[in-house]
Amino acid sequence: MLSSSFSIPYFLIASFLLLNLGVGLASRKATTFRAYAVDDKRFSTVKLLATLLATSFCGVVLVSPVQVCYSYGLLQFCLMFVNAIALWLTSLAWVRMAPFMHHLSIAETIGSVYGNYPRIITALLSIWYTISTLIFQINAISYIVTACLHSVDPNSMIVLAALVIITYAAFGGIRSVTNTDVLQFITFIIIIIIVAKLMFVKTGKSFLEIIWFARKQEKFKLSSLCYPDSHLWDCIVYFLFCLLSIVDPAIIQRMYMCSGPIQVKKVFLYGSFLYVLIMLFICLIGLFVFSSNSTLSMEEIWGYIVTSLPSFLQGAIVTCVLAMATSTADSYLHLCSIIVVHDLMASIPGVKPIVDRLQIRVARLAILGIGLFSMIMAIYSNDLWKSFSSIVFYVYTLYNVVVSAPFILACFGFRGSARTALVGMAMAILMSLACKKFRFLIGIPACVASMVANGCIYSRHWLIMNCIPLFS
Known part of the structure; x- marks a missing residue:
């Protein structure tokens, strides 16, 4: 018989995955390829905001910032908010998107301006970008399962989560992806706040005492930004590179889901503010852990967090990473299916346009193939x-x-x-x-x-x- 310390987290994770599968399959099925891709642009601003943030916060975004803020201090802490700047810059350029709002992918936009061959190159690079992102999510799930649930085989969890994502993303289209993104967004927001609150309580200090303690540490002082060994140049390069997330194919896809440029402005402007708020809670977890125990290595941080929480919340942390990883993975899988059908197949010389039903069928096969390929590459061997x-x-x-x-x-x-x-x-x-x-x-x-x-x-x-x- 399973012990209660194991059965409660396992039940929580299984319930979350089943709920995602139910919400995804219950969504209305598309009858045309445009409806499958963008649902005729009928999403509310709130739902678009939720799916934008759910896509932006991948599984690595919970695991890595906590470790980075704990280990490297103020300089790396500031870099955690670069993506919010990218979202804000996108909101400023909303009026420039008007000529492209009827497009379905960034490859189509490149093709409409520069021709067929640049469109194909962009499509192929977008597919590889998708595969790399999926592998990141799978490795984040594996890492957190290993750290939190020693009795569960991480590969089994990866296979189960991947099959759930592939199933509802393939059969439901963008409506299923968006509805599950809302559920996943609400899930990981609640868990992040709970974990931050419990780690704050564990410090046994007031918030001002924690800030005062951090100010005494060399790596949290403003002067640490100017030290020669602070890797300031590398951080500046990282800052500039992260700003390129403005051309992330899945983020651009969220722009094309909007009804018009004005909705793009609202969604990305509100998203930039909420991104800062959510990332602040994630980084505070690292600060609270540092205040409780400042002698941990980077590999020991999540193990310390897990042992500091009630047993049922160990499953909640895994559920949180699952929510963040799956909300990103399903968006990229759906995007990849659009690129395969709408950009690659449409760009092949001599190929006649195919009917919507066949386009949707090919898109589902693309999701199945790319999803399984990414899963196998991630879990195979080191x-x-x-x-x-x-x-x-x-x-x-x-x-x-x-x-x-x-x-x-x-x-x-x-x-x-x-x-x-x-x-x-x-x-x-x-x-x-x-x-x-x-x-x-x-x-x-x-x-x-x-x-x-x-x-x-x-x-x-x-x-x-x-x-x-x-x-x-």
Whole structure:
């Protein structure tokens, strides 16, 4: 018989997964591909806000910030809020999205401006971006299950969660994804607040005492930002790179789900404020743990948190990470199915348009194939993951440096030919390879140099096409 310390957390996790499956399958099924992709843009602002934040807060966002704030102090603490700035910047550019609001993916936007081949390249990079994100979520689930529930095989939990996500994402479309995102968002918000409250109580101190204690620590002082060994330059590069989440394909997808530019402004503006508030609670967990015990290593932090909580809340922490990971994974899986059908298949020369029913069927097969592939790659063997991860991370970087410049410039009115786009993308890839090889020689991070090189190609073309005729 299962002990109560094991059965209660297990029951909580199983109930959460079953509830997600029920909500997802109970959602109205789409009859057209556009309804499957964006549900004819009939979402309320509140529901769009919930799915935006649920997609932004992945499973790693609970595990990593707590460890980082505990171990590295003020400098890394500030970097945890970069994504909120990216959401805020997106809300400022809402009026620029008007020409693209009828699109279904960022690849379609790139294709409408620069042609068919840049669209295919963007679609392929988006698929790899999706796979890397799914693997991150699966590894976050595995890590937290290992730390919290020693009696549960993490691979079994991963397979169960993956099958639930694949099932409702494939059969329900965007309506199922959005409804489950709302449920998952509410779940992890409640659990984060409860855990933060309990860790605060465990300190036995008032909030002012905790702040005063942190101020005495060298890594939490403002002067620590200027120390030579604080890796300030690396943090600045990380800050700039995180701002590129503005072109995250799933985040852009949330923009296309809005009814118009005004709703984009509301959703992303409110989302930036709420992101700061939620991330603050997550970071406070790390601060409270540091106030309780400042001698832990990074690997011991979550083990300490788990042992400090009642047994049933150990399952709640796993449920929280599951909620954050699944809310991100289902959004990316759905996006990937749209890209396969709407961008890749539609871009193949000589292929006639297929009916909506067949498009939906292909999209479901894409979700099944990509979901199972990501799951197998994540849980297979450590050696395989180590060899595969370098490829995944590099393609993740390539997506940002290749897609960010043409998309942002297109939003601000820059236009160019397919040749210009391909030259810019090739330049970004070559610059990224060069900076990776000679980084210590030239001192320029690959992501920054590649983006600048890519943007210069488009800017030069725009200046030639728009400014020279004025003087002729």
